[in-house]
Amino acid sequence: MSKRKMPLRKKLLIAGAVVLAVLVLLTGAFFWYVSDYYRAEDVALAVLSGEDGITVQDDLTILSPSTPTDTAIIFYPGAKVEAQAYLPLLDQIRQTGVTCILVEMPFNMAIFDSNAAEEVMEQFPEVEHWYIAGHSMGGAMASQFAANHPDEVDGLILLGAYIYGDYSPADTLTVYGSLNQSVEDKLDYTENVVEIEGGNHAQFGNYGPQKGDAPATISAEEQQKQTVEAIEEFIGSRSAA
Template sequence: MKQEKTTKKSRLLRGLGILAAVVVLLAGAFFWYVSDYYRAEDVALAVAENGSGLTVEDNLTVLAPSVPGDTAVVFYPGAKVEAEAYLPLLDKLRQNGLTCILVDMPFHMAIFDADAAGDVMARFPQYSHWYIAGHSMGGAMASQFAADHPESVDGLILLGAYMYGDYPPADTLTVYGSLNQSVEDKLDYTENVVEIQGGNHAQFGNYGPQKGDAVATISAEEQQAQTVEAIVNFVEQRQTA
């Protein structure tokens, strides 16, 4: 009897040891995966260093024009991309009068905090018109937030992404590069869709070439300039409608 109890205890300890080893291996694999992300290029870091109209509050970077209005854009970065990579794009929007609030996501993946926009809106009650935007997976999670909280947003802005969830295309701006075939194949709507000729997937941010992405035939600066124009026009049209 005593030997039987000892055997059961040994099996239990061995099982727990195996389970612990599996957990450690999975945790290690996860942290290895999320630590391998795209870093912001120098041109993006220069925007942060310049600091014009830019403040950092916890995991939020706020880019505000000299005379802020009542409209703000919450921005979700693409998966495994350093948030600062989008500062050049957002700074151009700031220069066009839009306040932009960039969310630095847990593990650089918006999927871990898709509802972050709700906290942002509560934190900045001075803005009465909100747009939620995102690139790639960030766009998918922004789309999910808009679908879940349509009363909270005036519009959805997708960059290199397509709608995920039930949100009206009429209230959505979709911008993608003509060389980003995977996005084009998923679009089943045509309203408020802007295709940037020669653009690719990665150049909405400044983080270098992305694995599997086509080589753009225009510069990141040109792709972002056209993106800013599309966003500003979209917001202005909705504000005056």
């Protein structure tokens, strides 16, 4: 006696149900993953309430220096790090006379909007000299943007990251902590590289210890101070050229 074949419609319904179940599981896993991110510490959030010259405009936080400038830095945060964690660093940079524009990324991951800088540039036509910067994955995406738009940026600034894509080390400042071995192992260039002795991966921002990161032997304040000095020197040398 032959087996009765399952109707095609029923097969399609079962297949559709399986696909839907897989999609639901994957979607749930994704949102679980991105919801577990590093929050900005109170010292970072305090910058928003305690300083003049800082404005929030949709997904941008603009930190303006006390005097007008034609130079600005667009900053991409590290993966799964709340953007506001970088406010203490950027607040110090803007005090050197450079506008800083912090981009809040979708799901706190720059990989989902690596070209965000294009829209930022359109909103600030008065800026003549653009630098794009980022930390960790944010640095990788900033590097990718610079490589794809070399005529639109004056330089690239990487923190705890290395050049990703075809962009010249001569136009790049790379800053990393001496305890961030994973970055040091990937560097295949030496030009404009600054190693901060005792620094680690996380302390470019203020979001607490990061999983897998070595404890720093210097404070976050000291690591950020040296970072600001390196950035000021890098931009200054290019402005004078």
